[in-house]
Amino acid sequence: MIKKTYIIKNKLGIHARPAGQLVKLASRFKSSIYICKNGNEVNAKSIMGVLMLEAGFGSEVTVRVDGEDEFTAIDAITDLIDNRKFDEE
Amino acid sequence: MPKHDVNKKEIRMRGVPVSAGVAIGKAFVLGCNLLKVESCALQEQEVEREITRLHAAIEKAKQELALLRDQTEELLGERDAAIFEIHQLMLEDTELVGEVVRRIRSEKKNADRVYLDVVTEYEQSLTKSKSELFRSRVTDLHDIARRVIRHIQGDTDKKSDHLPGPSVVIGTDLTPSDTINLKQTDVLGFATELGSRTSHAAIMARSLKVPSIVGLGDLCRLISTGDQVILDGNAGTIIIHPDEATVADYRKLLKAYRAYVQKLEKCKKYPARTRDGKNIELAANVEFSEEVKPALQDGANGIGLYRTEYLYLTRLELPSEAEQFTEYKRIVRSVGGQHPVIIRTFDLGGDKAQKHFHIHQEANPFLGFRGVRLYSGNESIFTTQLRAILRTSVYGKLRILLPMIASVSEIRYCKEMIEKTRVQLSDEGVELADEIPVGAMIEVPSAAISADLIAQECDFLSIGTNDLIQYTLAVDRGNKYVANLYRAYNPAVLRLIRDSIRQGHEQGVWVGMCGEMASDPLATMVLVGMGLDELSVSPVSLLVIKEIIRRIEYAECENLADRVLGYATADEVEKYLLSVFKNKFKDLIFSELHNQYNI
Missing domain, CATH: 3.50.30.10 (Phosphohistidine domain)
Known part of the structure; x- marks a missing residue:
């Protein structure tokens, strides 16, 4: 199991479009992937879950990945959140 | 239907106009009343069936959304289509669907009720969000619920x-x-x-x-x-x-x-004849039998173009001879023996016909395997259509039009096939008309340039402007980077039209036009002046084109055409035609002119 914490850096936060990107990305992996904000943990493969987090700009989220492809999964998620900033910058 | 805090500010949306007119009134949304959801207790043995129903409904909604997405992307672009991807994800959301399934099992209630309950809970917590970006997702979620519930309930409630x-x-x-x-x-x-x-x-x-x-x-x-x-x-x-x-x-x-x-309706019963007595055959372009009657009521002299592609595009299998015969016969019959019906053999190709014709991905489909070029490699499909068409010849005045003709040999091939089919049908004892004129579309520059040679081989010519313009100017109208170069009034296009008409007449055949340009009120005087015998227009344009024809003189049109052919650019031509139009037909400035030329 891998755990990693991120600060959301795109201005609009994880609103619908980034949430869609994250869910689509997470769904590609066999591992179970959860994302947590303020003690509220949701399935990262569920768009409703991710939207319910209301992760706005500057919020801190922790991603927990557990499964056979957890390393590639966490790398891909890091790329999306930290490097690409959901392609919004 | 649950009330949302709909913003009552004016909302404007652009779509594709498909029927003219203006309406002001109250909206009636079909299907919205289906969100009235009852609550029924399920028997133990009904529970699994209810879950199957839920999954089937989600599947149907998924297909509907995929279609919606594709169409939106085609019409409005990828950006506008993106929202449907979010909808798709909401629809397939494992947590949401999982929760619904769990609750159908535990509460033993009908799927639509449980689905609405679960969605409503999500909606409630989203509504509490501080950010508008999240709150606005409520409408998306509601849209999803509406689709799924409609499919769970099936079509049975539509009576209401x-x-x-x-x-x-x-x-x-x-x-x-x-x-x-x-x-x-x-x-x-x-x-x-x-x-x-x-x-x-x-x-x-x-x-x-x-x-x-x-x-x-x-x-x-x-x-x-x-x-x-x-x-x-x-x-x-x-x-x-x-x-x-x-x-x-x-x-x-x-x-x-x-x-x-109202003004236009007055000319319904009168012929399309210029003030100095030249009759123009004014016909309608149609695709469906339902369109024929209204067109005839507006005084169309028959059908100048009946497009048959529809039969091939709307189904997975090829249309049978019987099916085609029924459809063609309906059209030929409803026009009757007084006016001609010109049936165009299938003009498929590019991305539209891959499933029937084994066309591989082409780098440049508009210059590829399409129109008449498909026939020799798919002879049985062509023969089936010809049989269906020829069999209708005893029910009216039938004419056959061949699409995408680029050379004489293609006409010869088609005429040979028509003759073969005719003999075959006669041998089978089928009644056929003695004369079935065959014409060629002039829509490829090579055909326009050699219209005399083409005309020698057939009984009439019909100019298709959409393709003629795109091929002559090397402009793909669907390509936004060059679409502004697509100009019907480019001098090269006008010359090709003039020469085609002239050469056709020299060979003793009549020449018509069934392309979009024929429906453009601005073009009518030029086309009449160039000597076109027939104009086949979209049914909505029939009356306005007829009204124009009835107000003009052939002689003045000839002068106008000469003058226009002397201009060097499309802009000059358009500017001149607009000034003439504003002057002569001020009261007719409505219609699509509105948007097209901003007057």
């Missing part, structure tokens, strides 16, 4: 769709079963999310002569039954919750439009 009074009918897409219970005199217009010029709502709107707009993205999400709405079927604009000033503007527009229509 009676209009409360004159209404603008709104829907995702309208099928004949959706509209069957609508009182036609209460339909002010149609607006749909899906659809095209040829979808049911569009055809029905044109035959009822009410405005219709299709391709309105996520319209149903933004509008509820009872909302005030304006439909401008000329511009393709729908306005939801219009403010007072807008309503006043549109009332004026509506009044002007009515006066315009």
Whole structure:
């Protein structure tokens, strides 16, 4: 199991479009992937879950990945959140 | 239907106008009443069946969304289509669906009830969000719920769709079963999310002569039954919750439009003849048998182009001879023996016909395997169509038109096939007309340049401007980077048209035009002046073109055509034609001229 914490850096936060990107990305992996904000943990493969987090700009989220492809999964998620900033910058 | 805090500010959306006119009234959203959801207790043995029903409904909604996405992308671009990807994800959401399934099992209640309950809970927590970006997702979620619940409930409840009074009918897409219970005199217009010029709502709107707009993205999400709405079927604009000033503007527009229509209606019964006595054969382009009757009522001299592609594109299997025969016969019969019906053999190709014709991905489909070029490699499909067409020849005045002709050898091949089929049918004892004229489309520059050679091989020519312009100017009209170069009034195009007409006449055949240019009121004088014998126009344009013909003299048109052919650029031609038009037909400036030339 891998755990990693991120600060959301795109201005609009994880609103619908980034949430869609994250869910689509997470769904590609066999591992179970959860994302947590303020003690509220949701399935990262569920768009409703991710939207319910209301992760706005500057919020801190922790991603927990557990499964056979957890390393590639966490790398891909890091790329999306930290490097690409959901392609919004 | 649960109330949302719909922003009552004026909302304007652009779609594809498919039937002209203006409507102001109350919206009636078809299918919205289906969100009335009952609660029923399930027997133990019914639970699993209910879950199957849920999954089937989600599957159907998924297909519907995929279609919606594709159409929106095609019409409005990828950005507007992106919302449907979010919808798709919501629809498939494992947590949401999982919760619904769990609760159907534990509460033993009907799927639509549980689905609505679960969605409502999600909606409630989203509504509490501080950010508008999250709150606005409620409408998306609600749209999903509406689709799924409609599919869970099936089509059985549609009977309840009676209009409360004159209404603008709104829907995702309208099928004949959706509209069957609508009182036609209460339909002010149609607006749909899906659809095209040829979808049911569009055809029905044109035959009822009410405005219709299709391709309105996520319209149903933004509008509820009872909302005030304006439909401008000329511009393709729908306005939801219009403010007072807008309503006043549109009332004026509506009044002007009515006066315009009334004026045109007067020429219904009169022939399309110039003031100095030249008769122009004014025919209609149609795709469906339903379009024939209204066109004839507007005084069309028959059908100048009956497109048959529809039969091949709307199904997975090829249309059988019997099916085609029934369809063609209906059209030929409804026109009767007085006027001709020109049936064009299938003009498929590019991306549209891959499934039937084993066409591989082509780098440049418009220059590829399409139109008449498909026939020799697919002889049995061509023969089947020819048999169906020829068999209708005893029911009226049938003519056959061949698409995408680029050279004489293609006509010779087709004529040989027609002759072979004719002999075959005669041998089988089928009654056929003695004379079935065969014509060629002039839509490839090579055919236009050698129109004399083409004319020697056939009985008439019909100029197809859409392709002729795109091939002559090397412009793909669908490509936004060059679309502005697509100009019907480019001197090269005008010369090709003039020469084709002249060469056809020298060979003793008549020459018509069935392309979009024939429906352009600005072009009428030029085309008549160049000597065209026939104009085949879209049914909505029939009356305005006829009114123009009835007001002009052939002699003045000849002069005008000469003058126009002396100009060096499309801009100069258009500018001149506009000034003439404004001068002569000031009272006819309505119609699509409005948008096309901004006058």
